[in-house]
Amino acid sequence: MFPTALSDHRKGLLLTAIGGLALSMDIPLVRLGDGDIWSILGIRSAATILATLVILGAMRLASGKWPVLIPGRAGLFAGLLYGLSSLTFVLSVFNTATANVVFIVAFNPMFAALLSWIFLKEKPQAATLIAMLFMIFGVGLIVREGLASGHIFGDAMALLSALILAAAITIGRGSRREMGFVPLLAAILPAALGLAQALPLGFSIAHPGWILLNGAIMMPVAFWCLATGPRYLSAPEVGMFYLLETVLAPIWVWLIFAETPATMTLVGGGILVTAIAGHCFWMVREKSIRQPAE
Template structure:
């Protein structure tokens, strides 16, 4: 995906914004498919793997060469982390409220900032820390009345998903290698795990077309863009665009399932969008004025 007229930082902002928008459709499409957890996980992951191989073959035919698939040991570890994050995310969706999932996963950029600070010595800029404070406040408003007890396992899976995803993004940032296909190929792990659970009895999905669309189109776009972003952006910056799911998923659910978001959800979403937009503009402006 060449973007020759954009600076590296703006390429990163554009890619991660597209990836975050695509990712925001994940939960609504999972709900539209209406199936059990292992059927959804396996169908979603198998569709992603098959779509990836189709893309790879097409690129080989038109470009005459294979794109970088798993460049080095860091990519192998990142792939395992991406695969694990898919499993934990779906487990969270099925074992706790949607508000709980998006709230806890929203801590992804904070985990990313901590890991980058510890392992990459990338101290977050003051503007990033300020944006994070606004994000915490906005997310807190969204789920203030949505958090409930009795979902310990689901909440733990969402927290683990945020941490694992942040670790994968940080690895991508540290390696500076092309990892666009790593999270797509990593879908082999949840695909194998899901199929092992459903093969004895078969898939149970009421509307399989939605989950196939999700796995074959939306997830490849989301994961490729978000995995490529760390080549141009810091891990906390990439993690911020995962927050688009926090903002937009309730809106899609409102439009599709007529579930009206609470007033605090709309207010908190507006704060998150404003924080992400202001931070992105500030960072892009700062990069553009730096000497070449």
């Protein structure tokens, strides 16, 4: 039984690592598309839905049966949350700096820890609570910078996105059901909203190929991997793989657009990354100590 548990944990780590890496390309591809918010939201989400339908059709032909799409009420609720998180995330990208978005969204694992504590009775360890305090301080510095630069709405949307994602992850963890297709099908909500707003005036995207690449390939990979991860990992562990986006997205944006984050954003982001990385290291160390004993 122990080798199976270890294998599942490694599977969860691999899935969430791939998901976090794919997610780190989201903001750069949205920026490369160069369009208005509703056109990008609608096309990006519609591409995700079409890609999902193609994948489902291929799986149906290969296995002769449909995979689990929406596992009960938990799946419906999680899907609603994933759909809302797409909307709040794109709103944050268009209303604040990239570094602000990814650093604030990195608060996701701490929200996940709190929600798991409240609803799943998975009490966080002392190290998690300490990391949470440092992360609150780091987010406070970034939001303070947002207030000074007039980006408070974008920062608030990023923080709301982190909370909504953490809630969706926690539901997946609590249900122990297959949630891989839930966030993909949940793209129906932002697609409908974006298309309803964009169609009357016409689409406005300078380079739609980047948006199609993002919606049809990168987002399905990211969301499927990150939604499947809670079957094998705890909600805070899954949330921590969003750290890949936190670290990599500002680097991609800096390399492509030469956008340098504000000083306080870098300071707050450095505190966030250090707190999460330190917490990850501590969790891995504790697990390696406990396993031989068990």
